[in-house]
Amino acid sequence: MSNSWQPKPGDKIFRPRRIKRYRLRRILGVPALFSAGYGNVGSSIYYALGIVALVAMGATPVALGIAGILFIFTALTYAEGTAMLPEAGGSASFARHGFNDIAGFTAGWALMLSYIVTISISAFTIPPYLSYFWEPFKSSPIIGTATSMGIVLLLMTINIIGVKETSMVNIGAAIIDIVTQVSLVIIGFILIFSPSVLWHRIVDNWPTAENLVLGIALATIAYTGIETMSQMAEETKQPEKRVPKSLLLMIAAVLVIFAGISLISLSAMTPQELASDWSRDPVAGIAANLPLALLRDILKPLIAILAGTILLIATNAGIMGISRLAFSLGRHRLEPSVLSRVHPRFKTPYISIILFSLVALLILTPGFFAANVFKNMGALYAFGSLLAFMFAHASILSLRIRKPELPRPFKLGWNLKIKGYEMPISTILGLVATATIWVIIFITQPYSRWVGIGWMVVGFIFYYLYRRREHLPLTHNEGEKE
Secondary structure, eight states, X not given: OOOOOOOOTXXXXXXXXXXXXXXXXXXXXXXXXXXXXXXXXXXXXXXXXXHHHHHHGGGHHHHHHHHHHHHHHHHHHHHHHHHHSOSTTTHHHXXXXXXXXXXXXXXXXXXXXHHHXXXXXXXXXXXXXXXXXXXXXXXXXXXXXXXXXXXXXHHHHHHHHOHHHHHHHHHHHHHHHHHHHHHHHHHHHHHTOOHHHHHHHHHTTOOOHHHHHHHHHHHGGGOOHHHHHHHGGGGBSSHHHHHHHHHHHHHHHHHHHHHHHHHHHHHHSOHHXXXXXXXXXXHHHHXXXXXXXXXXXXXXXXXXXXXXXXHHHHHHHHHHHHHHHHHHHXXXXXXXXGGGOOOTTTOSOHHHHHHHHHHHHHHHGGGGTOTTHHHHHHHHHHHHHHHHHHHHHHHHHHHHHHOTTSOOSSOOOSEEEETTEEEEHHHHHHHHHHHHHHHHHHHHOHHHHHHHHHHHHHHHHHHHHHHHHTTOOTTOOGGGTO
């Protein structure tokens, strides 16, 4: 007689439920990565000039130039980090591996703030450019802000459908944008650039030391695409090769165009005009001050359409980036897993897309009535992004010490030997510079200080409650287990 048990009629058999882990699709190449990053960085020239000019005045090109150097240091740090750890998360992923979970959460939560502001400020500057076709887009705060909110809602819906559908739009618009920006720089140097005029406008309108440093901090908003490209590593084919290549390509394109546009702008208009009449649409101001009527008639509508398009891409890239960041934090149990839930059909983190798009709408709300909302957005972005960049630099240095055995397909050169470890000079300089500027922003800007502190405190409360509920230690380094 067999001893094996056989079920009887009516018995219920328990079968463990298989848990299906959804992963993001690896579909992106260098063109899609570059266009998504340039959608943020290249688009910011359409508003960064005005934000920086509000405080830096004649030193606007200088502030952008110094911030450009920091951009190079930071992009190189992200190139090594992303090639080494090709997963969604950016600086949050670097910090989690380089330090511990709470450091990863801190970097990620600060980065979320900068993404939200990027979404808001990009959408906020689309209507002023479109005012060429309908003036109330710029003159009416109600119409302009309501239009910006509608744009965010539209892109939220598109991103739920999926990244592949939006990346093709990014590529085409980025190509057209680069061609137009280069053409504007060439035309500007031929027709309006004057070294003597530029020199006098810089010297005669030189800011105080405090405003110059603040201008450099605000100028960091011009280089917002680094994190976006890193966040998309998990959706990239051969990310260890293609992400660094895309970052290096973006460095070259951005620095040349930014230098040209910033120099042309102060030849075309005074710092006072740049900081007032054209603060939200400075590139339109360049076109409006060209000497030839025919060129003005051609470029003004072209720039209106192009700026609206590329700023739309920047808004979209912000939503893409923050949703992928939330996906990473949730998957590694740094926040509730519901935020990393992927749509079964579209394979996109739809809950985080909806949630943080709604927060971006809340950030836009003061646009209905606040006069200084533009500058406040810039300072708030600097608070979050510089804090995230600090963690990125510090994490790369920490990983050089703690995990020197990790493969580094892209490894930074120019290293200092410290106790036998190779420490990249660019990363050290990047850490010192971003930390210094962040402290100055924290001390001198009350709006970004208190909103930023409030954002971080709320985040830490949720982090504490979530980790306690899951019976997880606050500082456990999950990266050690993987």
